[in-house]
Amino acid sequence: MDKQKIENKTIYFISLLSMVCILVLIAYFFFMRNVEIDIMENAQYSYVGENGNASVVVNPKQGDLNQRMQDFLNSVKYEVSPNTDLSNGDTIHVTATYDEALANQYHYKPKSIEADVKVEGLANRYKALEDIPKFLITDGKDAAIEYVKANDDSIYSLEGKKEKTPNLDKVKIVYSAYLKSNQKNNSDRFVYIVYMNYSSEVLYYMVCIPNINDSNEIDTHNIYGEKAYLTQDELDGKDFSGYVNRVYSSKYQIEENK
Secondary structure (H helix, E strand, O other): OHHHHHHHHHHHHHHHHHHHHHHHHHHHHHHHOOEEEEOHHHEEEEEEEEOOEEEEEEEEOOOOOOHHHHHHHHOOEEEEEOOOOEOOOOEEEEEEEOOHHHHHHOOEEEEOOEEEEEOOOOOOOOOOHHHOOHHHHHHHHHHHHHHHHHOHHHHHHOOOOOOOOOOEEEEEEEEEEEEEEOOOOOOOEEEEEEEEEEOOEEEEEEEEEOOOOOOOOOOHHHOEEEEOOOOHHHHHOOOHHHHHHHHHOOOEEEEEOO
């Protein structure tokens, strides 16, 4: 009987010791072991601008990460040098700093806190209207029409009208041009004069789409417009080309898209 009790106690203590060892190992691997974090591997580069006139913003990647990892990466700050007038093929030097207290708390061991990165993928400007793909020209016109339809109430109110906006019966692009900037800090763009008929009341509105380049994307987030302030002579003669030249010719080369 005594032998059986001893054996039972031995089994119990061995089981208990095994459980303690397992818990210690779990605590080590999940809470105490230092884990290496590659800072530069978790960097995300967002370029602003075009080839020869770009800058870059570097932020930690956001993704399917556990909360501790995301909290730590969110503490990382990146600095870039140089960071103006960047071109494809340039090399930038990226350095990172992080919250050391948070790294210690989570037992993270950051590595690769600086790196040289080659700039690539920046869009180029087109040399002339003839180089622009026809689909991009079509997309631009469609975006201009969508813009005025989506904003017809505010466009109508530019005339000082306070009554309810009448139905927009007809919308038509009456002038289209590609504006190539003379300055690198101004992007190339599409410009349109849009005829808008509100129940027989006619307005002319100018829509501008910036950032036209070989990324071949319409920058819908930065489309803007304004009333076309045509002179009486321009209005009588439907001289939309004269109006656009009067407004833009000092800063842009204008190619009408007929």
